[in-house]
Amino acid sequence: MSVDGKIAPADRQGRKFFRFMTPRHRRLLHRIRSGVDAVVVGVETIIADDPSLTVRDAKGPNPIRVVLDSKARTPLDSKLLNGQAPTIVAVTRDAPRRRIMKLRKKAKVLVQKRHGRVDPTELLRELKTLGIQKVLVEGGGEIRWSFFKANLVDDFFVWVAPYVWGGREAPTLVDGTGFINETEAVPLRLVRSRVVDNLLILSFSVKRSHV
Numbered sequence: 001m002s003v004d005g006k007i008a009p010a011d012r013q014g015r016k017f018f019r020f021m022t023p024r025h026r027r028l029l030h031r032i033r034s035g036v037d038a039v040v041v042g043v044e045t046i047i048a049d050d051p052s053l054t055v056r057d058a059k060g061p062n063p064i065r066v067v068l069d070s071k072a073r074t075p076l077d078s079k080l081l082n083g084q085a086p087t088i089v090a091v092t093r094d095a096p097r098r099r100i101m102k103l104r105k106k107a108k109v110l111v112q113k114r115h116g117r118v119d120p121t122e123l124l125r126e127l128k129t130l131g132i133q134k135v136l137v138e139g140g141g142e143i144r145w146s147f148f149k150a151n152l153v154d155d156f157f158v159w160v161a162p163y164v165w166g167g168r169e170a171p172t173l174v175d176g177t178g179f180i181n182e183t184e185a186v187p188l189r190l191v192r193s194r195v196v197d198n199l200l201i202l203s204f205s206v207k208r209s210h211v
């Protein structure tokens with residue numbers, strides 16, 4: 001994110017942020033990816049950035065790519081469906097059957113028996129039955145909020161780039177509806193801080209005692 005907490009400019013083209021990443025940053029990110037079983041993103045990130053979410057700048061296996069996509073809106077030509085790594089699209093009853101059938105040609109589709117958005121707790125349960133234990137939630141802000149809200153976060157890594165982007169409409173690190181009461185705010189413990197090529201890297205763990 002930028003110093004003012006934005007994860008993309010106001011036009012939501014998050015790829016513009018990646019241009020500030022040096023080879024060391026990319027290696028680090030890809031090493032983190034290669035150490036998890038699955039990488040999770042929201043469908044708006046797929047639509048805005050079309051990331052491939054594979055491991056290219058480090059050694060190690062590709063994680064399984066998981067999209068939270070209630071209505072099965074993942075574009076069929078997105079890099080996520082290019083077969084370079086396994087992909088799971090999690091949808092709900094709101095997804096049109098025809099879209100599900102098209103997605104099934106390119107990915108595994110998990111259909112939750114509910115309307116509305118994908119339930120992250122149920123999703124993690126389903127992923128566990130597939131042998132997926134360690135999950136990296138890469139974004140965007142709506143998805144991060146859902147995982148925090150459901151108390152599913154153990155560790156939180158924040159990369160702060162030395163820029164101010166501003167923009168009321170720009171997505172932020174954690175969006176969603178937000179907590180209203182101070183008792184609900186998620187308490188964190190700073191575990192490590194370091195600077196890598198002008199980027200501040202903060203590692204937090206979530207304090208469990210508040211639950």
Ligand SMILES: NC(=O)c1ccc[n+]([C@@H]2O[C@H](COP(=O)([O-])OP(=O)(O)OC[C@H]3O[C@@H](n4cnc5c(N)ncnc54)[C@H](OP(=O)(O)O)[C@@H]3O)[C@@H](O)[C@H]2O)c1
Nearest residue numbers: 007008012014042044045070117118139140141142143146
């Ligand atoms: N710098 C970074 O770290 C970074 C990383 C990723 C993305 N980004 C940027 O972030 C922006 C996209 O983020 P975003 O916050 O708008 O969207 P997002 O988190 O990528 O996706 C949100 C969408 O996911 C679907 N969804 C399904 N189940 C959900 C659930 N339980 N909770 C929340 N969403 C759920 C919803 O669409 P349906 O209702 O249709 O299912 C929702 O609109 C883009 O601008 C991208 O460039 C930046």
